[in-house]
Amino acid sequence: MPHRWGMTVDLDRCTGCEACVVACHAENNIPTVGPIEAGRGRAKHWIRVERYWEGEFPDVRLKFRPVLCQQCDNAPCEPVCPTYASSHTSEGLNAQIYNRCIGTRYCANACPYNVRFFNFFNPEWEKPLNLQLNPDVSIREQGVMEKCTFCVQRINAGKIGAKAEGREVRDGEVQPACVQSCTANALVFGDLNDPESAVSRLSRSARGSKLLEELGAQPKVTYLEKESWDDSSRR
Amino acid sequence: MTPPAANTLAEDLLAPVLQTTRKFYVAVALLGAVVLCGLATWGYQMYNGFGVTGYNWPVYWALHETNFVFWIGISHAGTLISAILRLVNATWRRPVTRCAEVITVFALMIGATFPLIHLGRPWLAFFLIPYPSERGIWPNYRSPLVWDFFAINTYLLGSVLFLLLPMIPDLALIRDRASGWRHRIYRVFSLGWQGTPRQWHRLESAMHIMALVILPVAVSVHTIVSFDFSMAIVPMWHSTIFGPYFVAGAIFSGVAALIVVMAILRKVLKLEQYLLPLHFQNLGKLLLLMSLLWGYFVFNERLTTWYGNSPHEMNVFWSTQNGEYAPLFWTMVLLNFVIPFPLLTVKKLRSITATVIASCGVIAGMWLERLLIIVPSLARKGSPYSWGSYTPEWPEVVIMVSSFAAMALLYTLFSKLVPLISVWELKSGEHSRRKAAARVQDVETAGELI
Numbered sequence: 044m045p046h047r048w049g050m051t052v053d054l055d056r057c058t059g060c061e062a063c064v065v066a067c068h069a070e071n072n073i074p075t076v077g078p079i080e081a082g083r084g085r086a087k088h089w090i091r092v093e094r095y096w097e098g099e100f101p102d103v104r105l106k107f108r109p110v111l112c113q114q115c116d117n118a119p120c121e122p123v124c125p126t127y128a129s130s131h132t133s134e135g136l137n138a139q140i141y142n143r144c145i146g147t148r149y150c151a152n153a154c155p156y157n158v159r160f161f162n163f164f165n166p167e168w169e170k171p172l173n174l175q176l177n178p179d180v181s182i183r184e185q186g187v188m189e190k191c192t193f194c195v196q197r198i199n200a201g202k203i204g205a206k207a208e209g210r211e212v213r214d215g216e217v218q219p220a221c222v223q224s225c226t227a228n229a230l231v232f233g234d235l236n237d238p239e240s241a242v243s244r245l246s247r248s249a250r251g252s253k254l255l256e257e258l259g260a261q262p263k264v265t266y267l268e269k270e271s272w273d274d275s276s277r278r
Numbered sequence: 279m280t281p282p283a284a285n286t287l288a289e290d291l292l293a294p295v296l297q298t299t300r301k302f303y304v305a306v307a308l309l310g311a312v313v314l315c316g317l318a319t320w321g322y323q324m325y326n327g328f329g330v331t332g333y334n335w336p337v338y339w340a341l342h343e344t345n346f347v348f349w350i351g352i353s354h355a356g357t358l359i360s361a362i363l364r365l366v367n368a369t370w371r372r373p374v375t376r377c378a379e380v381i382t383v384f385a386l387m388i389g390a391t392f393p394l395i396h397l398g399r400p401w402l403a404f405f406l407i408p409y410p411s412e413r414g415i416w417p418n419y420r421s422p423l424v425w426d427f428f429a430i431n432t433y434l435l436g437s438v439l440f441l442l443l444p445m446i447p448d449l450a451l452i453r454d455r456a457s458g459w460r461h462r463i464y465r466v467f468s469l470g471w472q473g474t475p476r477q478w479h480r481l482e483s484a485m486h487i488m489a490l491v492i493l494p495v496a497v498s499v500h501t502i503v504s505f506d507f508s509m510a511i512v513p514m515w516h517s518t519i520f521g522p523y524f525v526a527g528a529i530f531s532g533v534a535a536l537i538v539v540m541a542i543l544r545k546v547l548k549l550e551q552y553l554l555p556l557h558f559q560n561l562g563k564l565l566l567l568m569s570l571l572w573g574y575f576v577f578n579e580r581l582t583t584w585y586g587n588s589p590h591e592m593n594v595f596w597s598t599q600n601g602e603y604a605p606l607f608w609t610m611v612l613l614n615f616v617i618p619f620p621l622l623t624v625k626k627l628r629s630i631t632a633t634v635i636a637s638c639g640v641i642a643g644m645w646l647e648r649l650l651i652i653v654p655s656l657a658r659k660g661s662p663y664s665w666g667s668y669t670p671e672w673p674e675v676v677i678m679v680s681s682f683a684a685m686a687l688l689y690t691l692f693s694k695l696v697p698l699i700s701v702w703e704l705k706s707g708e709h710s711r712r713k714a715a716a717r718v719q720d721v722e723t724a725g726e727l728i
Contacts, residue, residue, distance in 0.1 A: 080329070084334025084335045084336075084666055085329060085335065086335070087335075091663075093664075094663070095663070108663075110661075110664075119510065122418070122420040122421060123421050123422065123423070123509065123510060124418055124421055125405070125406055125418050125421040125423040126405045126406070126415075126418060127415065127417075127418045143405065143415070144398070145399050145400075145402045145403060145405055145406075146397050146398015147393075147396070147397060147398075147423055148339065149421070149423060149510075151335075151336070151338045152339055152510055152512060153510040153511070155511060155659065155660050156664075157336045157659070160335060161328070161333075161338060161398065162327075162398070163329030163333070164327035164328075184399075185328065185329075185398065185399075186327070186397070187399065188398075254661075255660070258511055
């Protein structure tokens, strides 16, 4: 049976430490752009921790929400790409094929989650950061879109390793960088086609909901939260 | 005012083609310099990266796309207006049609460069062409951008034909008056025109067919441009009204552009005898109609959004009504509706100057409309954490200014090649007018009622 990769994000566990963001930058060769360019909206974070204050002062509560590509089943970014640079893989990932991308940025406009990023400049790393690039991940040139891949290089490595040993990929064996680095175990990754996997069980939780579910994009990332986003602020 | 006789008519209208003044060279040099600045800026943007512009996350479409929609809209001046006027056989159209058709072709050319300028990697734009590659990858026919690519190319081809066909007799006229290399070039382009009755008949049929064909093409082009926005589930983009709204807006800005161009030609080429107050009056009425239609569409769009009260859409809605983009929005309403309405409704006010003032306002207003469709929606989509804003940087502004210069430059150069008012159509108008007058005379002498 083909894999169908998914993730759960437990908002009751997330501490907002942003270790996932740092791990993602390191794993996926995402350059930082410095404070000036970041201020101009050129920062690229394949995963980001959104911070929201809820309630009225002094009865306020701080909430964190890690947002990454939701790897939608019915992805709005895919049909709009004129060159098939944004396309669906057999394992349900929304792939971004850098070589096909001509940079219309239409996919980013169509994405309701704003998780697609444009390379405004060629990437640069300050020494010695240029020596720590991950050889498994390609560098993207100026003018192409990029986004979270669910660390597809790790998924492929896991599948190759399992195949060499003549077995299926074990649950929890493949972990994207963000999941691996999450200190609070808020992020769980796995195969949604395996009903017994941790991610499948958590996805079925009564606490689960999807981001902007009403748009019908059918994300494969499930957010877990004890109370719904709106009720909790009025306690 | 009676139009001039046939022989002076040809002299007057061919003068800009056969004689070149110093002013022409100065104008070409100045406009050419601005266009070169624009091209250099595009090169700068490609070389250094798109980051030199004001584009940012999440406003990934802004000024280049605004100019794209704006110029495609302007291109609806010609073909659509001249095709309609030809089909209903409005006799006053004769001096207007070619001015309009030329706008279409050049505005389309300029508009079609903006999708290239806006690409992150324009050198790979050929991926949009369905060429047989060994990897068997075709363009994605589900993408509205691919629909756009085909729609614009079809429209460009159609409007070039629509412009060229009625030019043939005039090209033959120049061929007969020119000598040397010019004679040879015009001989090629006049396609062996001798003015035989059979040729006239065929030309009339071909023009009639083209006028019929070009109308649905023109309507479809701007509908497809609107699909670039309305197909995406972005708040205030995802709307069924966008197709007709864009087409109406396009004709609106197109008529305005035509009036301004005609006023400039009238002054610069001294065509006061040909482009009469009547033409400005009639086009002014058309502009008024489009202004009302545009107002109707905006009212519909705004009312349904406000009444529906969907939270995603209301974020965008209020940012344009009383938020960040409100000054631009209300300026747009002022320019597109409040100012043109009295100027064009009250008959006493509807002078050439007034229609030109109204038209300049409409051109600016319709440009703002496109900006206000694109930017606020992108700046306010999704969760509030990812909202943004947009301020243009100099590169996109320079490119925009140079696109206007390119229009003026192409028009100036074209005025050297072909008379901007169709000589043969005016002559045939003159002919039928005389015949009608003669008939009236006959009837009068016969003592019958007309």
